[in-house]
Amino acid sequence: MKLYIVRHGETDWNKERRIQGQADIPLNGFGRHLAEETGKGLSDIAFDICISSPLSRAVETAELILGGKDTPVAKDSRITEMAFGIWEGGCCSKEGWNLPQEFRDFFEAPERYRAPEGGEDFYMVRNRLEDFLEEICEKESWKDKNILITTHGAALCGLLNIIKGKAMSEYWGEGVHKNCAVTEVEVTGGVPVILSENRAYYKDDVKAW
Numbered sequence: 001m002k003l004y005i006v007r008h009g010e011t012d013w014n015k016e017r018r019i020q021g022q023a024d025i026p027l028n029g030f031g032r033h034l035a036e037e038t039g040k041g042l043s044d045i046a047f048d049i050c051i052s053s054p055l056s057r058a059v060e061t062a063e064l065i066l067g068g069k070d071t072p073v074a075k076d077s078r079i080t081e082m083a084f085g086i087w088e089g090g091c092c093s094k095e096g097w098n099l100p101q102e103f104r105d106f107f108e109a110p111e112r113y114r115a116p117e118g119g120e121d122f123y124m125v126r127n128r129l130e131d132f133l134e135e136i137c138e139k140e141s142w143k144d145k146n147i148l149i150t151t152h153g154a155a156l157c158g159l160l161n162i163i164k165g166k167a168m169s170e171y172w173g174e175g176v177h178k179n180c181a182v183t184e185v186e187v188t189g190g191v192p193v194i195l196s197e198n199r200a201y202y203k204d205d206v207k208a209w
Helices: 029-041 056-066 101-108 122-137 153-164
Strands: 002-007 049-052 073-075 146-151 182-188 191-199
Touching (some): 049 056, 056 073, 122 153, 122 191, 146 153, 153 182, 153 191
Parallel strands (some): 049 073
Antiparallel strands (some): 002 182
16 A cells, blocks of 8 residues: 655645644645646556545645546545644744744644644644554555545644654654655555655745744
């Protein structure tokens, strides 16, 4: 089994460094361009199925990568983005920061991060991601399939944190992936192994988070 895990394309809130969480913010024009270029880069892959977060920015990214192919797209809320509750829409850029100081633990100490009202902490997110990954990897009928997975920045880092067996304090690993960057994972005997990480198939200059 091969998993191709992709962070969604750019949105206006990404560009403004606003916290999206589970707010359903659509792709912008550049985000659609990145997804289309990624689709060209993956055009030789015959995807058997796609699993997407139900948020529109992830679903549209999947559809643009697939480019009209008849690959079925299933939506799974377990790979939706981390919920930030009352903090969604806040800005975390250095110049426009308008979030509480305790939000800094989100980046600097995920193991200590406390969820705001209506939000999730990292342990809650990792629990649902573990459930998702275990189900996919143990699905015998998919052992020879190529699977496209479209998700989000924090959720994708969580999946990689699980695969690598790292501590919660190392949740971010090499950092949030670029929009539409691809991570390839091979699953053999139910065990996932990362083959490549955060690969961009476009030539555009995209700043990392």
